[in-house]
Amino acid sequence: xxxxxxxxxxxxxxxxxxxxxxxxxxxxxxxxxxxxxxxxxxxxxxxxxxxxxxxxxxxxxxxxxxxxxxxxxxxxxxxxxxxxxxxxxxxxxxxxxxxxxxxxxxxxxxxxxxxxxxxxxxxxxxxxxxxxxxxxxxxxxxxxxxxxxxxxxxxxxxxxxxxxxxxxxxxxxxxxxxxxxxxxxxxxxxxxxxxxxxxxxxxxxxxxxxxxxxxxxxxxxxxxxxxxxxx
Numbered sequence: 491x492x493x494x495x496x497x498x499x500x501x502x503x504x505x506x507x508x509x510x511x512x513x514x515x516x517x518x519x520x521x522x523x524x525x526x527x528x529x530x531x532x533x534x535x536x537x538x539x540x541x542x543x544x545x546x547x548x549x550x551x552x553x554x555x556x557x558x559x560x561x562x563x564x565x566x567x568x569x570x571x572x573x574x575x576x577x578x579x580x581x582x583x584x585x586x587x588x589x590x591x592x593x594x595x596x597x598x599x600x601x602x603x604x605x606x607x608x609x610x611x612x613x614x615x616x617x618x619x620x621x622x623x624x625x626x627x628x629x630x631x632x633x634x635x636x637x638x639x640x641x642x643x644x645x646x647x648x649x650x651x652x653x654x655x656x657x658x659x660x661x662x663x664x665x666x667x668x669x670x671x672x673x674x675x676x677x678x679x680x681x682x683x684x685x686x687x688x689x690x691x692x693x694x695x696x697x698x699x700x701x702x703x704x705x706x707x708x709x710x711x712x713x714x715x716x717x718x719x720x721x
Contacts, residue, residue, distance in 0.1 A: 491545045492663050493571045494519065495562055495578045496710065497603040499637075500552045508623040509555060509636040511648065512579040512603075515621065515655045516548050516710045522656055528710045532568065534561035535710050542664040547571075550710045551603075558603035559610030566611065577617040577662055579655070580604050583632060585622025587640070588647035590655060592619050592662075592671045617667055619655060619674070 496516030504510050520528075520537060525548060528535040538547040547569065551561035566576065577592075580601050585591065595615040598605035608614050624644070626635030640648050654674070662670035 491547065491569060491571060491575060492541075493547045493549060493565060493569070493576045494659060494663075495549045495551070495558075495576065495607070497551065497555060497558050497578060497580050497601075497607075499554050500550075504637065507637050507639050509581055511581045511621045511623060511652075513550055513710070514648075515579050515619075515652050515659070516550055518652050519656045519659055520548055520710050525710070532561045532564035534565065536565065537710055541660070544663050546663055548710045555603040555606075557606060559606035559608070562607045563610035573611065573613055573615055574617075576611075577619060577659070578604055578607055579619045579621065579659075581623045581636065582620035583623055583625055583636070585620060585624075587622050587624045587644045588651045589622040590619060590651060590658070590674050592617065592658065592667065592674045594667055617662070619658065621651060621655060 494516065496512035496514075498504065498510035498513035499507070506514065519525075523539055523541050523546075525537045525539045528537040528548075528550070530536075530552070532549065533553050534549050534551045536547060536549050538545060540546070547565065549561065549565050551558040553561055562576075562578075565571070566573075580603060582591070582599070582601065584599065594617050595613075596618075597614060598608055599620075601620075604618060608616060623636065623640075626632055639645075658670045658674040661673055
């Protein structure tokens with residue numbers, strides 16, 4: 491069994507913000523593989539399904555970023571998941587928008603949700619998929635920056651990145667961390683794909699952002715949940 495954790499803040503106020511890229515990727519993974527309706531459990535929204543013959547649990551903590559670890563710990567304890575079978579998807583200000591890195595272990599690097607997860611699980615040996623959101627401009631506080639939505643230009647890169655992240659997670663599920671690292675870590679900034687419009691002319695766009703509907707009963711991220719402490 492594999493556990494994929496996407497970190498973010500619940501509620502429409504935070505939908506598609508930089509801090510919620512983990513939710514976006516979790517939703518895209520669930521959508522691609524037609525996961526069933528998410529249910530409330532472990533202070534999170536949880537759903538599971540078979541992917542390539544492997545049971546995969548998707549978990550989106552609903553306790554806000556700073557307290558993400560308590561739901562992860564409850565889920566790990568209930569399913570008796572080995573730490574090597576857990577991966578956490580998080581935003582990373584130290585990577586440019588559209589860049590990603592997978593690591594098998596290490597410190598939280600300032601990411602509070604990952605730090606709380608490490609604290610609750612009692613080990614830094616937790617795989618993580620870090621997704622770049624860029625640095626705050628000028629003197630903007632990091633806490634304000636991560637709660638902003640992406641610009642239109644950045645959003646196109648992010649939409650491509652989300653689909654590449656899903657492919658990386660699929661490899662992690664089926665073939666292990668090494669294959670996923672080989673796909674994700676060497677990659678450069680994603681290029682926007684070209685598609686044909688109705689007149690036959692080429693136009694640039696990212697792939698369809700096929701996230702689940704904005705309903706907490708159908709989306710692993712719980713987009714309609716109430717607000718609270720978000721950093």
